[in-house]
Amino acid sequence: LALLDAEAIRADFPILARTVRDERPLVYLDSGATSQKPRQVLDAEREFYERHNAAVHRGAHQLAEEATDAYEAARATIAAFIGGRPDEVVFTKNTTEAVNLVAYAMSNAATGGEAYARFRVGPGDEVVVTEMEHHANLVPWQELCRRTGATLRWFSVTDEGRLDLSDLEQLVNERTKIVALTHQSNVLGTINPVRTVADRAHEVGALVLVDAAQSVPHMPVDVHGLGADFLVFSGHKMLGPNGIGVLWGKPELLAAMPPFITGGSMIGVVYMDHSTWAEPPQRFEAGVPMAPQAVGLAAACDYLSAIGMDRVFAHEHALTEYALKHIGALDGVRIFGPMDSDQRGGAVSFTVDGIHPHDVGQVLDDRGVEVRVGHHCAWPLHRRFETVATTRASFYLYNTFADIDALVEGVQEAQRFFGTTGAR
Numbered sequence: 001l002a003l004l005d006a007e008a009i010r011a012d013f014p015i016l017a018r019t020v021r022d023e024r025p026l027v028y029l030d031s032g033a034t035s036q037k038p039r040q041v042l043d044a045e046r047e048f049y050e051r052h053n054a055a056v057h058r059g060a061h062q063l064a065e066e067a068t069d070a071y072e073a074a075r076a077t078i079a080a081f082i083g084g085r086p087d088e089v090v091f092t093k094n095t096t097e098a099v100n101l102v103a104y105a106m107s108n109a110a111t112g113g114e115a116y117a118r119f120r121v122g123p124g125d126e127v128v129v130t131e132m133e134h135h136a137n138l139v140p141w142q143e144l145c146r147r148t149g150a151t152l153r154w155f156s157v158t159d160e161g162r163l164d165l166s167d168l169e170q171l172v173n174e175r176t177k178i179v180a181l182t183h184q185s186n187v188l189g190t191i192n193p194v195r196t197v198a199d200r201a202h203e204v205g206a207l208v209l210v211d212a213a214q215s216v217p218h219m220p221v222d223v224h225g226l227g228a229d230f231l232v233f234s235g236h237k238m239l240g241p242n243g244i245g246v247l248w249g250k251p252e253l254l255a256a257m258p259p260f261i262t263g264g265s266m267i268g269v270v271y272m273d274h275s276t277w278a279e280p281p282q283r284f285e286a287g288v289p290m291a292p293q294a295v296g297l298a299a300a301c302d303y304l305s306a307i308g309m310d311r312v313f314a315h316e317h318a319l320t321e322y323a324l325k326h327i328g329a330l331d332g333v334r335i336f337g338p339m340d341s342d343q344r345g346g347a348v349s350f351t352v353d354g355i356h357p358h359d360v361g362q363v364l365d366d367r368g369v370e371v372r373v374g375h376h377c378a379w380p381l382h383r384r385f386e387t388v389a390t391t392r393a394s395f396y397l398y399n400t401f402a403d404i405d406a407l408v409e410g411v412q413e414a415q416r417f418f419g420t421t422g423a424r
């Protein structure tokens, strides 16, 4: 496998050429929050607006036809990118909305009659998540349980930052209706054994939702290989535009699922006092959809596919290995998550003894090194590790070893500045 040429890739990303903070080169290490966009994605979106813009699935004029064709072609490209079919892909605003769509449908099913039996939850039923979830894949399930009387349970996380699967059989049992877990932690980088959990869930008739917000952008993902029933991710984290996300679902499940947002485009027939629903995916796409963003996301998939997701993954693996070695070698620095780079992806969160993570972030920012500080929308996970916040560096295909050197030098500078070098 030939390594990818990060320098050549960088030339495709206009923003990476700019400077920040007194003419310093930009060292962007916050792709876990959102990725930068290549010219090819920006051009695709601009071309849609300049040539084909019209409301999708409305009107019989030429532009409406072209816009609809472009939107549906984008759906096909994005479906193929994760090993699915076009009719299995629902466009949402982002990962958060995609999780809410499923969780809300389940609470809607509680009052929706026999047709929705598969999704019904109520008192005595259980919903299983993990302690390492992003709030986006936690709070909607808390709300589902609150509305229906179901019970929320969760896998805990080991000291090394892996899922504790020792109680898999007890936790996922005949009462479980759905297991919702992240494929890759946005804080620890841990890649979870989704298939093992999914197999157990299916043994007891439970559904499986995979939060792939941090995996689809960074590794080859095949929805069937993972054993997912639903899989969700965001366009903006994978070189695509903001404002578009994806819910992939098994077609027979989507067909049996009540809607989330109601209104135009998602109906079968409308009477004054009631309506019927369209087939999926339209049932879940109320209102004028985000066609330019879909076209941009398809361009992002094409860009990544041309490079090869296995090469993207290999590149980030090499960066992660290098980062774990060099950040890990600093005195007084504690890295969270597995230290074995084979078990994790390119998000490295750490604390520096005696310096608040926000101060670490500030010193790095002064040097043009952009990282994320805080709890990264995973507050319970930080509580689990008895820290209020961490500093997180996260990598993508346009990062280089030099970026990590700049990070390491910045942390050393913070230690000198705060006089904590070697503090324990």
Ligand code: PMP
Pocket (backbone or CB within 6 Å): 032, 033, 094, 095, 096, 097, 134, 136, 137, 182, 184, 185, 186, 211, 213, 214, 234, 377
């Ligand atoms: N899940 C994970 C694992 C994430 O990292 C994120 C984004 N930080 C989300 C969900 C939420 O994504 P979005 O904000 O695009 O809805």
